Amino acid sequence: MLRAYLDHAASSPMSASVVEAMAVVWQRAGNPSSLHTAGRGLRRILEQARESIAADLGARPSEVVFCSGGTEANNLALLGAAGPDGGLVVSAVEHPSVARVRDVLGSRVVVAPVDAEGRVDAASLRSALTGGTRCLSVMWANNETGVLEPVDELVEVARSAGVISHSDAVQAVGHVPVDFAASGLDLLSLSAHKLGGPVGIGALVVRRGVSVVPTGFGGGQESRVRSGTVPVALAVGFAAALRDAVARLDTEALRLTALGDRLIAGVRGIPEVRVNTVGAASPAIVHVTVRGTRADDVLLLLDAGGIDCSTGSACAAGVHQPSEVLLAMGRTAAEAAAGLRFSFGPTTTAADVETLLAVLPSAVERARSAFRE
Amino acid sequence: MRILAAMSGGVDSAVAAARLVDAGHDVTGVHLALSKNPESYRSGARGCCSLEDSHDARRAADVLGIPFYVWDFAERFAAEVVEDFLAEYAAGRTPNPCLRCNEKIKFAAVLERGLALGFDALATGHYALTHRVGEEVQLHRAAEPRKDQSYVLGVLDQQQLRHSVFPLGTDGSKADVRAEAATRGLLVAKKPDSHDICFIPTGDTSGFLHDRLGRRAGDILDARGEVVGAHAGAHQFTVGQRHGLNLSVPAADGRPRYVLAVSPATNSVTVGPKEALAVRVIEGIRPTWTQGMVAGPWRGLAQWRAHSEPMAATIETAGDTVRVTLDAPAHGIAPGQAVVHYDGERVVGSATIARTYR
Structure with missing residues (x-):
């Protein structure tokens, strides 16, 4: 794969x-x-x-x-x-x-x-x-x-x-x-x-x-x-x-920004996904909240679909915890437990982002079906 | 198949997952975090909730090269299993939390989440067998009677069984499974078995009940209502219990006495001779069926503890009540326990014991 x-x-x-x-x-x-x-x-x-x-x-x-x-x-x-x-x-x-x-x-x-x-x-x-x-x-x-x-x-x-x-x-x-x-x-x-x-x-x-x-x-x-x-x-x-x-900072910043823009444009097609990387930000990170999911369910499905990514926040004994960062930003505990971070580096290609966008919508849909309060 | 393998951190579930990987399945390991504060169970715990177990499960998954996740079911476990356990004892009954966990957590909440995430089945390290006959899945005892764990799976229904995989049911002995774990490089091969209730890692059920339900001194009575001793809380006792009674008045005939009844309403415990424990008829409620209801009457075997001897019985169901009439009287059957009925080696269903009759 x-x-x-x-x-x-x-x-x-x-x-x-x-x-x-x-x-x-x-x-x-x-x-x-x-x-x-x-x-x-x-x-x-x-x-x-x-x-x-x-x-x-x-x-x-x-x-x-x-x-x-x-x-x-x-x-x-x-x-x-x-x-x-x-x-x-x-x-x-x-x-x-x-x-x-x-x-x-x-x-x-x-x-x-x-x-x-x-x-x-x-x-x-x-x-x-x-x-x-x-x-x-x-x-x-x-x-x-x-x-x-x-x-x-x-x-x-x-x-x-x-x-x-x-x-x-x-x-x-x-x-x-x-x-x-x-x-x-x-x-x-x-x-x-x-x-x-x-x-x-x-x-x-x-x-x-x-x-x-x-x-x-x-x-x-x-x-x-x-x-x-x-x-x-x-x-x-x-x-x-x-x-x-x-x-390579200047050229990479341009390249990664383009990758991030493509990712964000793709993510906008999925309902109820909020982009948290707004305003002045590192070109290497795109963080989103996928409402109505547990982030670790989306991670599981993305991993099975060939994507290594992260929630960006800490675990306690392997259990994903609501993000302290998102909580500090005034998000609810449910939103803070539904964050996903995609981060880029020199080896990241446009194909990587397309691979992600190919599997993300169905992963989100499935994770939502598995999510019950 | 895409299989979700429940990995407790013990040797059985690790070997079960390994065999599924070998068989070519797409396996993902999941460890259930059942304690709200796993750190508190860190030392000396051998239950399924501790940090060390979570680490051992992850290590085994890494050796197998499969994805691994920890799912937090602590709140649900507390509400469905621990609270139920306490409520049952408080009501003078004797619950089996492992059965309850299988019914409400593992083969319910976990299985549902797995199915929703696209998995085809949940695998565990239980020693039991399933046979597909036509469209139906039958649950049978494991090949080796001493290792058989079909009793704690007796609460599963057809829908759950269709999505359950028990790779260890054919095994001859635990030693073989341990040897296999060692051969596979799984470090849990030498890990001791867990026998404790996982949320009481000290093994001190009595102390746990005292802490959670409080102490309330009361009398221990004999069958005539005479006070023969004192206790610190009726919820400490189980019908059929003989040890730990500390009776102050010796029995007239000098023979051992057993708990005959526990009454939380009057906070009293009644003791008497063994023959007074004899039960011929068990009345069960909340029936479950592996392949749908069997009204009967039918001839089968009844079992009310994980490793008690199955007893020949006639079983009849009317509405939500199952009546189990034993061929010969049996002792030490406590309300709250599950009675699981078998047709030979095949599990037919279960019920929670509500009442017993002589």
Whole structure:
């Protein structure tokens, strides 16, 4: 069966050249922290990767702190900025690696509400500020809907309040232009495997002069903020993937936007389907609500029909849960449990979208027949 | 066929799914989430609701290379099975929640959802056989009597049986199924059997009933109405029960005493000698039929527990009442249990025991 992989926002496969770039590194002996020849050789490769990533992000090399991925970058940003007693403001549509900081910091976290499209604004952020706020955190592109948040407003509110600004840019980097210096952000998180790099590495970009309290302890390899040996091969793959993604960003944005438009046009032919990717959004994501279904029934049928896609939201013990993002946008629990995310990458073709559109209407119809309140 | 394989996380359902894959069917695994907070069952649970079981089921599906989903039936399970279980005990009866789950959840809600999604059948790891005779599907005991689970499937009707697949019914022993699981690389091969009621993972039914129904002290009486002991709640007892009575007044004849009756209305439990438990006639309500109603009277076999000895009986149905007259008296038949009737090896139907007569 012809299968279409439409879940790049979960993880996007590596290209052959990225794999090749890493392959030569794996076999080298040494630790980049060692002083001997082998260590120095690896250190040189690691720093080249760091410089490449920094250049592609509009950051200084010394501002790039490697870590294990987007989740660790977000955890480190929030806990590191809040410190032992500081407060945080986060938007109501953040990824769990940001949103669940409430489980750790409790009432020190204030949630800023979003509008019906899932966007936060300056007024919402401003009114969430408290005397103890140390950091404002709003994602760049939403991981479910793809909607872009107003990062400039975030930065402005943070600046005028004299607090740190952080953005989870995991779903943005490689899909929309991200320039760290120009953004005015203090902290920015990214992950390699969402943009065609390897799983297991990401980075927190920390503006020079901004202090982040380490959340773990050890050798302090990464700017004394993050400990643990940096996987050099993964960093090389990360850099190669980011270089490719940034180089093709403009043409890919046009191409993926066309694919998304085609998908949305096709979806509009199905009754009672609402498109949630509206306004400024990542060209790589189309998120819809299929009223009168359970999203996991549609997933089951699409999987059987050759489509890999996602609801975009979390499971609890394998049971699909209503999306916190859609709930924050004012949707009902039933609507929030009926979301589907299709996400694109470099390997996505027009044929993939046609394959999806060929099976989606009947899958929706069947899932509706299986749905009873 | 497109088959939905219910995968509990245990060895039987994993092997059942594997055989269907081998037979060339298009199989999708589904695990039922039946507990509202599976985390609470994490340690020591061997029931079908725990996180570990869900993981084991997923792992088996991955080894088989089939799609796998977890379906949340926690609310329905709580309403249809757990609440019913409590209500039955509160009314002095002895329910069988596994039968109830098969009737209301697995072969009802799950099967319906599967059929609506385009599946042709639901497969489980029950040990039972189905035979298609003409247009009809018959339900038979498994080839190996010690493994037979046809009793808990006795509530299924023809519509349900037409869409049911039991790949393990021909098996000789559990050891063979375990060996097969090991050969297939299914890590659940050595997993212990689950015997507990899945929503009471500690196995402490008495404690569960106390927690949910409360404690209410009352008297244990003998047949003459004399107080011979005390209890903490009549709902703790089952007709035919002998152990755990802690009677303070010894029996005059020194022989063991059994629970004869449980009366929630008066919160009393009546005990007496074994012969007082003897039952000749069972009256059942809510009849179900595997191939349609049989009015009778007809000669068959009656069974009222998962592994009790089937007893020869004459069975007659009038309206919604099934009357089972046993050839020889039997002991320990409790209201609330299901009586399943067989014609030889073939399951004919079931009823819920409402009353018994000597």
